[in-house]
Amino acid sequence: MKVLVAVKRVIDYNVKIRVKADHSDVDLTNVKMAMNPFCEIAVEEAVRLKEKGVATEVVAVTVGPKAAQEQLRTALALGADRAIHIETDERAESLAVAKLLAKVVDEEQPGMVILGKQAIDTDNNQTGQMLAALTNLPQGTFASEVTVDGDKVHVTREIDGGLQTVALTLPAIVTTDLRLNEPRYAKLPDIMKAKKKPMDVKTPADLGVEVASKVSLLKVESPAERKGGIKVASVDELIDKLKNEAKVL
Amino acid sequence: MSILVLADLHEGQLAGATAHVVAAAKAIGGDIDVLVAGEGVQAAAEAAAKLDGVSKVRVADNAVYAHQLAEPMGALLVELADGYTHVLASASTTGKNVLPRLAALKDVSQLSDVLAVDSADTFKRPIYAGNAIATVKSDDALKVITVRTTGFDAVGDGGSATIEAVDTVVDNAQSSFVKQELAESDRPELGGAKVVISGGRGMGNGENFKLLDGIADKLGAAIGASRAAVDAGFVPNDMQVGQTGKIVAPELYIAVGISGAIQHLAGMKDSKVIVAINKDDEAPIFQVADYGLVGDLFEILPELESKL
Ligand SMILES: Cc1cc2nc3c(=O)[nH]c(=O)nc-3n(C[C@H](O)[C@H](O)[C@H](O)COP(=O)(O)OP(=O)(O)OC[C@H]3O[C@@H](n4cnc5c(N)ncnc54)[C@H](O)[C@@H]3O)c2cc1C
Numbered sequence: 001m002k003v004l005v006a007v008k009r010v011i012d013y014n015v016k017i018r019v020k021a022d023h024s025d026v027d028l029t030n031v032k033m034a035m036n037p038f039c040e041i042a043v044e045e046a047v048r049l050k051e052k053g054v055a056t057e058v059v060a061v062t063v064g065p066k067a068a069q070e071q072l073r074t075a076l077a078l079g080a081d082r083a084i085h086i087e088t089d090e091r092a093e094s095l096a097v098a099k100l101l102a103k104v105v106d107e108e109q110p111g112m113v114i115l116g117k118q119a120i121d122t123d124n125n126q127t128g129q130m131l132a133a134l135t136n137l138p139q140g141t142f143a144s145e146v147t148v149d150g151d152k153v154h155v156t157r158e159i160d161g162g163l164q165t166v167a168l169t170l171p172a173i174v175t176t177d178l179r180l181n182e183p184r185y186a187k188l189p190d191i192m193k194a195k196k197k198p199m200d201v202k203t204p205a206d207l208g209v210e211v212a213s214k215v216s217l218l219k220v221e222s223p224a225e226r227k228g229g230i231k232v233a234s235v236d237e238l239i240d241k242l243k244n245e246a247k248v249l
Numbered sequence: 250m251s252i253l254v255l256a257d258l259h260e261g262q263l264a265g266a267t268a269h270v271v272a273a274a275k276a277i278g279g280d281i282d283v284l285v286a287g288e289g290v291q292a293a294a295e296a297a298a299k300l301d302g303v304s305k306v307r308v309a310d311n312a313v314y315a316h317q318l319a320e321p322m323g324a325l326l327v328e329l330a331d332g333y334t335h336v337l338a339s340a341s342t343t344g345k346n347v348l349p350r351l352a353a354l355k356d357v358s359q360l361s362d363v364l365a366v367d368s369a370d371t372f373k374r375p376i377y378a379g380n381a382i383a384t385v386k387s388d389d390a391l392k393v394i395t396v397r398t399t400g401f402d403a404v405g406d407g408g409s410a411t412i413e414a415v416d417t418v419v420d421n422a423q424s425s426f427v428k429q430e431l432a433e434s435d436r437p438e439l440g441g442a443k444v445v446i447s448g449g450r451g452m453g454n455g456e457n458f459k460l461l462d463g464i465a466d467k468l469g470a471a472i473g474a475s476r477a478a479v480d481a482g483f484v485p486n487d488m489q490v491g492q493t494g495k496i497v498a499p500e501l502y503i504a505v506g507i508s509g510a511i512q513h514l515a516g517m518k519d520s521k522v523i524v525a526i527n528k529d530d531e532a533p534i535f536q537v538a539d540y541g542l543v544g545d546l547f548e549i550l551p552e553l554e555s556k557l
């Protein structure tokens with residue numbers, strides 16, 4: 001079974017962003033970029049499926065600018081066999097990404113597609129579900145456990161009330177949650193080897209997909225800052241403040 | 250304007266989130282219908298009919314909608330969405346699971362986690378873990394929106410909507426429910442609690458979370474956790490508060506042994522009053538805390554419990 005993994009280049013999760021002075025967007029100049037953490041988990045899961053002999057090939061795909069090839073190289077260093085870069089400088093929203101990925105699914109016919117549950121820049125949490133709808137495939141979102149069993153996959157999902165397990169017919173779409181696995185680090189020799197692995201570059205036009213969306217970004221603002229509070233010296237003072245100042249007890 | 254709200258269910262009953270989503274629908278304005286889909290959901294439909302501002306409740310009661318699996322729910326919504334200008338659901342794990350399928354099948358974008366309504370087509374939503382708030386305008390014919398419940402005060406009862414059965418039954422051969430392990434708790438639900446007390450890695454182990462129990466009992470609080478505490482197996486996943494967990498905005502949030510990473514702050518920094526208990530006086534959590542207490546939680550918690 002071939003496994004397709006979608007990875008997104010995003011701001012490093014440790015960076016605290018700044019809003020541009022003209023409120024047009026967040027300022028990403030000279031900001032450290034990385035693979036979206038949920039995508040790292042997706043790559044790790046695909047590679048583990050290959051190590052277990054369940055997957056035969058792992059193909060990593062990204063939609064984004066030229067620089068996003070760095071994240072594909074990371075995926076290759078982590079164990080993906082080849083990569084597909086769909087190159088665009090336009091802001092590709094989840095729907096456009098899902099349409100592009102649907103074309104790739106059509107061409108590649110994977111047995112499973114693994115995506116992150118959420119990109120930590122837009123915080124959308126949509127692409128995997130949209131891809132599932134467009135390809136008419138079942139979805140196991142927010143996965144904390146994935147077990148392939150014949151022509152089915154069992155996905156345990158992190159839901160608001162606890163955990164839910166669903167059985168899906170393959171091919172299926174899976175999106176990762178934090179507890180699915182702990183991603184490995186790429187070793188230097190693997191990083192070297194990754195440079196020689198194949199990478200296909202295509203454009204949205206090649207795939208016949210329009211990237212533009214009908215949603216426009218009018219303004220980006222910083223959230224209301226909280227005023228720094230005070231330190232209290234004791235439990236008694238804390239209780240007193242909560243009762244008499246904040247009036248929440 | 251004509252709005253369809255997908256009701257959230259919890260074990261077959263109407264979940265509290267729905268009243269917040271109806272409030273968001275009222276802010277948009279227009280006729281509001283609520284869709285209750287599941288199996289054995291008549292009581293939930295009756296509860297939804299009482300929500301203020303709802304004109305009609307549509308009930309799809311069929312085994313295929315049990316557990317609100319994404320595939321049949323998406324197909325049902327596509328059937329019912331015609332004629333509506335907006336389809337809303339809460340940004341619960343159900344809303345997030347189902348609504349993007351509707352959006353994709355209607356070839357429209359989805360706006361996730363909307364926390365304010367500027368007009369019928371312009372909304373505010375958080376990006377980058379809530380470190381920026383984007384104002385976005387949608388020119389799509391159908392607006393598909395998940396609602397951050399903390400952004401909208403719940404509507405009360407007082408409505409008397411009509412209840413109408415939906416006969417649409419879709420096929421689903423692709424997915425099936427296997428099992429569910431739901432956390433049992435007598436405490437209030439995290440999303441709706443007036444007081445939340447959360448423990449982090451500093452709690453040391455799962456057993457020590459009992460130190461929070463007595464305080465939670467006295468305050469009627471829900472108990473939450475940081476990702477580190479969940480990852481370490483101290484407590485179950487449904488307790489995680491943060492960017493990729495639950496979003497809470499109680500009157501009082503008490504963070505115990507939590508450092509205050511941006512991903513955690515994203516889930517609780519809209520709380521009215523924040524208390525932080527941490528032995529490291531430089532911990533970033535103190536930058537957002539109204540009241541910080543520096544010290545060892547193992548000494549502070551028992552004292553706090555006895556003095557409350
Ligand atoms: C993609 C992604 C998503 C994430 N989503 C979330 C999320 O939704 N929610 C979330 O919480 N995190 C999330 N995180 C993780 C986040 O970055 C932090 O790693 C996490 O919040 C740290 O948890 P913590 O504060 O409990 O642990 P730590 O950062 O280790 O802090 C423990 C604190 O306990 C204090 N302490 C230790 N012992 C004591 C004692 N005896 N008395 C008092 N204080 C003590 C220490 O001083 C320290 O400040 C996410 C990370 C990523 C990459």
Ligand SMILES: Nc1ncnc2c1ncn2[C@@H]1O[C@H](COP(=O)(O)O)[C@@H](O)[C@H]1O
Nearest residue numbers: 006007063115116118119124125126127
């Ligand atoms: N530009 C992109 N290129 C490749 N994959 C993407 C892209 N955007 C989103 N994804 C995938 O979809 C997941 C969820 O993203 P989102 O729905 O946008 O929050 C990510 O973790 C990726 O796996």
